[in-house]
Amino acid sequence: MDYHVAVRVFDPERDCPGVEAVETICDVGTGKVSLFTDLLGDPTSRIRHTPASLMLVAEGFNGIDADEKGEEENEKEKEIVGLIRGCIKTVTCGAKTFRKGKPPSPIYTKIAYTLGLRVSPGFRRRGIALKLVIAMEKWSKSMGADYAYMATSNGNEPSLRLFTDRCGYTQFRTPDILVHPVFAHRLRSGSYSSKTNIVELSPSDAEILYRLRFSTTEFFPCDIDSVLHNPLSLGTFLAFNASYVWPGTASAFLIDPPESWAVVSVWNSKDVFRLQIRGCSRVKRGLAKTTRVFDKAFPWLRIPSIPNLFRPFGFYFLYGMGGEGPDTHKMVTALCSHAHNMAMDGGCGVVVTEVASSEPLRDGIPHWKRLSLSGDVWCLKRLCDGDGEVGDWTKSISGPSIFVDPRDL
Missing domain, CATH: 3.40.630.30 (Gcn5-related N-acetyltransferase (GNAT))
Known part of the structure; x- marks a missing residue:
């Protein structure tokens, strides 16, 4: 039959x-x-x-x-x-x-x-x-x-x-997909935190910042306003030198920016789908549980713990990461710590971001190598015959950064 x-x-x-x-x-x-x-x-x-x-x-x-x-x-x-x-x-x-x-x-x-x-x-x-x-x-x-x-x-x-x-x-x-576990304790932004201020931008201000500074980044979505206004977008956060006085709007900020600054947006993937790791041995599960027990019992020791990723868990995704200046890496780290604390309050298991393998700010993004994925492969196919303004995009050389749309997850 x-x-x-x-x-x-x-x-x-x-x-x-x-x-x-x-x-x-x-x-x-x-x-x-x-x-x-x-x-x-x-x-x-x-x-x-x-x-x-x-x-x-x-x-x-x-x-x-x-x-x-x-x-x-x-x-x-x-x-x-x-x-x-x-x-x-x-x-x-x-x-x-x-x-x-x-x-x-x-x-x-x-x-x-x-x-x-x-x-x-x-x-x-x-x-x-x-x-x-x-x-x-x-x-x-x-x-x-x-x-x-x-x-x-x-x-x-x-x-x-x-x-x-x-x-x-x-x-x-x-x-590269970079993953950081959400601990049972809140993270501090590190020794640089006293020199950094973090403000939340309105979706409109975030759109202005992204369009004026990052619209030429490969894969930047033309409808970035729809992304930023989406209910799953939990906010856009800007970090800058503490000595700088925030002018109140993104337009004024870009006219006279501080020496160093960084920006990131947070997406709530937890309310769309959840993940679960399968196939780990009982020994690894036991070791992971031990880290959680010690972290909960002695929170002042700030022991790095592994959340329970062996049952369904949600995560927050960081997108639109960028910045300028000599201290940008430290400010990115501060923003990632801020996002971690948001994820902790939101009941997430991990915080995730995806960046180009050559991303200049990669070293400022905290992540665990064992949980992360090096070399996510994006494959591209040309569907039309016309050359367009850029020629054949499939043959173009990779730039230092890419914009990962959170809707693609």
Whole structure:
């Protein structure tokens, strides 16, 4: 009996149980440790915050004519065996300078981001993932996207082979995912804290700052205002020398900025989905628990502890990190400590950020190497034939920084 698979648009009225079942059995990760993703009951939660989005499912069924079985019975035998999500937005892909002395202007392109590709283990190696990617690309082209990109770990060989060998994607950028555990005690900003002030910017002021200072950063979203005004964005925080008097607005700040300053925004991923580490030995679990017990019993010792990451946990994501001046690294560290304390109050397990491997401020970002991922692989594919203002973006040289949109998580 032939088994057929059809790709169609996700139907929230009938597909949620099937999608949840696929998500549950599809761990993400390589080696002995994997991450399980729990979308908190909303399969579209990871894409609905973008201007245009789509979710497709692969539905499997036996090749029996409707005449042989009733339509209702055939529907019952259908099952969700795969899924994929995608969204489209406009981002910076380069910069141009009109005349000497003027700041460069961003060059934008329309891009599709593919994420959440899942196929049930029992149905892999049947071409289902390829069907899902092709269907998503077809929709992306119909929406006017010039490029498509996806992200995977450098150890996920099946995913890399699918996208690079069979779908024509190019390995484009390799940013690092930096993870810091949330301790049971609050963090101080370090010895430099007495020399630093931190203020929270309004979304409008944050937009002004980002557009005037970071709009030429690769992958900067044209709709940064939508990101900053999103309910999941918990605020944008600016650190600067304590001797500097805050003028009250971002515009006035940029006219006469202090010698050193740094900025970061915080995104509440905890209310979208949760993660869980699977595959660790009992010994490692026991050692992690021991650190928590000592940290709770002797908080004044400020013992670095490992939160319980072996049950579902949420996290805050730091995005839009940047700054200027000789002390920027120290101010980034102060901002990360501030975000850690926010995450502690919010009941999170970790704080996460993603930066280019060559990011100048990377050394100022506290993280645990064992929890972090070096070499997240972003693959890019050109969907249109035109050259555009930047030429073929897939062949461009990587800059020092990238802007990681929190909606892409």
